[in-house]
Amino acid sequence: MVIQRLQIGAFRNISSARLDPAEGVNRLVGVNGAGKTSVLEAVHFLASGRSFRRGGPDTLRQNGSGEAVLSARIADRGEHALGVRLGEGSREIRLDGANVPGFSALAGVLKTIHYTPEGHRLASGGPRERRRFLDWGLFHVEPAYLDLARRYHRTLQQRNRWLKTGPSGPDPWASQLAASGEEINQQREAYVARLEGKVQEIFGELGGAGELTMGLEQGWPEALGLGEALERDRRRELDSTRMGPHRADLRLILDGSPARERASRGQQKIIILALRLAQLALALEVSGEVPVFLFDDVGSELDPERRRAAMGLLERYGRQVFVTSTEEALCPLPSSGIPAATFRVHEGTIERSE
Numbered sequence: 001m002v003i004q005r006l007q008i009g010a011f012r013n014i015s016s017a018r019l020d021p022a023e024g025v026n027r028l029v030g031v032n033g034a035g036k037t038s039v040l041e042a043v044h045f046l047a048s049g050r051s052f053r054r055g056g057p058d059t060l061r062q063n064g065s066g067e068a069v070l071s072a073r074i075a076d077r078g079e080h081a082l083g084v085r086l087g088e089g090s091r092e093i094r095l096d097g098a099n100v101p102g103f104s105a106l107a108g109v110l111k112t113i114h115y116t117p118e119g120h121r122l123a124s125g126g127p128r129e130r131r132r133f134l135d136w137g138l139f140h141v142e143p144a145y146l147d148l149a150r151r152y153h154r155t156l157q158q159r160n161r162w163l164k165t166g167p168s169g170p171d172p173w174a175s176q177l178a179a180s181g182e183e184i185n186q187q188r189e190a191y192v193a194r195l196e197g198k199v200q201e202i203f204g205e206l207g208g209a210g211e212l213t214m215g216l217e218q219g220w221p222e223a224l225g226l227g228e229a230l231e232r233d234r235r236r237e238l239d240s241t242r243m244g245p246h247r248a249d250l251r252l253i254l255d256g257s258p259a260r261e262r263a264s265r266g267q268q269k270i271i272i273l274a275l276r277l278a279q280l281a282l283a284l285e286v287s288g289e290v291p292v293f294l295f296d297d298v299g300s301e302l303d304p305e306r307r308r309a310a311m312g313l314l315e316r317y318g319r320q321v322f323v324t325s326t327e328e329a330l331c332p333l334p335s336s337g338i339p340a341a342t343f344r345v346h347e348g349t350i351e352r353s354e
């Protein structure tokens with residue numbers, strides 16, 4: 001999967017920019033606050049309709065006003081044109097010249113995996129981020145998973161609405177919810193099992209110390225089927241469903257203890273980088289369709305040896321990669337044969353350097 005052209009208008013501090021990225025490694029170099037992360041954020045937003053930074057959509061529009069415009073031409077098995085306009089409380093999304101109702105219609109047209117300095121939150125923060133990590137990764141290798149997840153969430157919402165009415169009769173949603181919930185769980189289990197080996201291998205290559213293992217907490221008691229768990233919990237439920245894969249978590253264990261308690265901030269970064277790179281490797285292995293990898297601030301995140309190892313892994317598993325750095329020297333170009341480009345970012349302007 002390759003972005004052939006990216007256009008950014010009135011987004012963060014970028015008034016207007018056009019990039020024709022290389023098919024391989026693209027370096028974005030500039031001082032702090034130049035706008036490098038904003039370029040990665042624009043790509044991520046086109047792929048998912050959300051930012052990897054905090055703040056609502058208004059923080060994306062330049063100075064919080066006007067209209068931000070993002071577009072990209074993507075080449076994969078076919079070619080596609082994506083476009084998004086973000087106005088005040090409005091957004092317009094286009095695919096191949098036609099308006100589409102929401103980002104869900106774009107799912108899979110542009111796939112990205114990102115690693116940012118806030119990435120350690122995946123280890124240290126709450127379970128929502130980890131579920132999202134699992135679900136996107138699964139979708140990258142199993143496109144039908146998206147429909148399954150949507151079906152589950154629709155039923156969950158319907159059941160929660162029903163619970164709010166304070167019902168006393170039989171549960172009309174439980175069996176449907178349990179069926180899709182169990183299926184989600186099975187797919188997540190299988191994905192985690194496949195991912196774990198890759199994560200361990202890559203964690204080792206990145207010089208991560210200790211034994212890293214992973215496991216899935218399914219979101220309801222292990223000994224019960226989901227239908228049974230819902231039935232048993234029925235009396236304690238007030239107005240929302242408390243059991244199910246929407247309450248699942250991904251356990252990250254370092255040397256027998258939860259990584260969030262045991263691992264240092266630096267170790268957490270290596271763990272998360274290993275997770276993201278493992279997702280990339282698995283996508284390549286399973287689907288042959290390689291997501292675009294976005295790597296923010298490679299220089300400050302990793303020491304030289306790990307940086308070299310990370311870039312080597314990206315050469316092995318990645319196809320198109322965007323890395324940001326304050327200095328070129330912190331991010332050497334890949335070995336010969338891999339197309340590469342360097343872009344200088346300066347106060348919101350972007351220029352390719354020869």
Ligand SMILES: Nc1ncnc2c1ncn2[C@@H]1O[C@H](COP(=O)(O)OP(=O)(O)OP(=O)(O)O)[C@@H](O)[C@H]1O
Binds near residue numbers: 011031035036
């Ligand atoms: N909505 C906005 N409108 C205008 N400028 C913004 C907006 N949001 C952020 N900025 C500014 O845009 C600049 C670019 O930020 P960005 O994080 O992309 O820089 P960066 O080059 O990645 O920096 P660093 O190396 O420090 O991570 C910052 O100076 C920030 O203050």
